[in-house]
Amino acid sequence: MHGFKKKHEEKNEGLKSMNGKTLLVTGGAGFIGSNFVLQSLALDYTVVNLDLLTYAGNLENLASAEGNPKHIFVEGSIADGDLLQRLLAEHKPAAIVHFAAESHVDRSITGPEAFVETNVVGTFHLLQAGLAYWQALSKDDATNFRFLHVSTDEVYGSLGPNDPAFHEETPYQPNSPYSASKAGSDHLVRAYFHTYGLPVLTTNCSNNYGPFQFPEKLIPLMIHNALNGKALPVYGDGQNVRDWLYVGDHCRAIHEVLLRGRVGETYNVGGLSEKKNLDVIHILCGILDELHPEGKPHDQLITYVKDRPGHDRRYAIDCRKLQGELGWAPQQSFESGIRKTVEWYLDNAEWVQHVTSGDYRKWVKANYAERSNA
Numbered sequence: 341m342h343g344f345k346k347k348h349e350e351k352n353e354g355l356k357s358m359n360g361k362t363l364l365v366t367g368g369a370g371f372i373g374s375n376f377v378l379q380s381l382a383l384d385y386t387v388v389n390l391d392l393l394t395y396a397g398n399l400e401n402l403a404s405a406e407g408n409p410k411h412i413f414v415e416g417s418i419a420d421g422d423l424l425q426r427l428l429a430e431h432k433p434a435a436i437v438h439f440a441a442e443s444h445v446d447r448s449i450t451g452p453e454a455f456v457e458t459n460v461v462g463t464f465h466l467l468q469a470g471l472a473y474w475q476a477l478s479k480d481d482a483t484n485f486r487f488l489h490v491s492t493d494e495v496y497g498s499l500g501p502n503d504p505a506f507h508e509e510t511p512y513q514p515n516s517p518y519s520a521s522k523a524g525s526d527h528l529v530r531a532y533f534h535t536y537g538l539p540v541l542t543t544n545c546s547n548n549y550g551p552f553q554f555p556e557k558l559i560p561l562m563i564h565n566a567l568n569g570k571a572l573p574v575y576g577d578g579q580n581v582r583d584w585l586y587v588g589d590h591c592r593a594i595h596e597v598l599l600r601g602r603v604g605e606t607y608n609v610g611g612l613s614e615k616k617n618l619d620v621i622h623i624l625c626g627i628l629d630e631l632h633p634e635g636k637p638h639d640q641l642i643t644y645v646k647d648r649p650g651h652d653r654r655y656a657i658d659c660r661k662l663q664g665e666l667g668w669a670p671q672q673s674f675e676s677g678i679r680k681t682v683e684w685y686l687d688n689a690e691w692v693q694h695v696t697s698g699d700y701r702k703w704v705k706a707n708y709a710e711r712s713n714a
């Protein structure tokens with residue numbers, strides 16, 4: 341495992357935990373999962389981290405946990421029922437926190453099958469194993485057990501400019517193979533509560549950004565390209581709106597829901613920070629002009645490319661349920677979070693270099709060759 345500068349330690353002030361208990365975290369070598377694992381270790385949990393290490397999983401994200409006996413990494417799939425059964429029997433977790441997924445919308449358009457396999461079928465296997473484990477627990481342990489499913493706001497579809505933000509009762513209208521597969525997994529999780537009584541919780545979160553995000557997603561891709569003097573590819577007219585949340589705040593929300601959320605409920609998580617893509621890119625370029633003046637002005641690299649098919653126009657999240665019931669609020673504004681993020685990518689060039697070699701280049705070539713004729 342390679343070292344990297346760790347300049348992203350978060351404050352966990354006010355955050356409580358099930359002290360000393362064990363969590364089975366799936367997908368804990370990915371972007372949000374690794375941030376969650378590090379936050380959980382800081383909160384004194386023991387973490388059994390099950391990850392298949394697909395292109396998106398990276399043990400370098402967990403380098404700061406190396407040698408920590410409370411972090412048990414297991415390479416394997418959520419679709420492997422025997423492995424799940426063994427891990428649950430051996431480690432007896434107090435909760436399962438489920439991040440593992442295929443997560444990139446553009447990849448779901450060119451290769452939807454993996455999304456159905458991992459997000460729908462994989463979640464089904466995890467639910468089956470979780471249910472069998474929960475049914476065999478003592479009464480007290482069963483009462484306290486939680487299955488927390490991490491999902492997305494994309495299941496709700498797309499908003500018009502003046503529509504109210506998505507709330508927990510907004511009907512599902514997924515538009516991409518990715519969001520349809522996440523919607524499928526949400527429905528399965530819901531069904532395991534209503535049919536079998538499995539104590540589930542679901543969170544539906546908006547767009548995350550921060551340390552360890554793979555540079556296929558908008559913010560790290562733009563930082564990486566700008567630093568390398570490459571085009572900044574804006575899909576369509578750049579006016580699509582996303583609600584941005586700093587990853588550490590998302591992880592804090594998951595901890596709050598895990599500890600105090602009402603069983604069977606869903607909680608929307610959002611950054612209260614709606615931004616047009618083009619505005620995000622200009623903000624990033626402005627910070628880079630200041631912190632990395634070579635290549636300035638970076639916004640001269642902005643290039644309009646062919647739109648994403650079925651591109652959702654706007655997402656916005658109403659997270660008043662989470663705020664009102666559990667007292668959660670984001671600690672980072674977009675301005676503070678995005679600056680921390682750019683600084684992290686500047687400080688961790690080695691991490692970026694490792695993840696952008698090999699298969700990454702093939703993906704970038706295939707995705708953007710398609711779009712060159714905007």
Ligand code: NAD
Binds near residue numbers: 392438
């Ligand atoms: P990511 O793509 O960075 O990481 C996914 C992780 O899952 C990787 O480590 C990968 O190796 C692992 N994985 C994939 N298939 C697996 C399998 N079969 N078994 C075990 N591990 C497997 O994803 P992310 O952006 O960190 O998202 C994590 C979760 O949060 C996903 O469920 C996603 O839908 C959800 N989410 C993401 C965002 C966002 O903005 N990134 C927002 C809301 C919700």
Ligand code: DAU
Binds near residue numbers: 494546559575580582
């Ligand atoms: O809303 C939550 C979702 O946010 C998560 O569930 C997904 O896992 C996560 O990938 C993210 O989905 P998006 O499709 O919104 O994120 P992405 O970073 O791919 O794109 C953000 C916006 O930027 C979107 O409108 C498409 C646009 N875009 C993206 C890329 C990669 C560009 O204009 N150019 C690009 O090169």
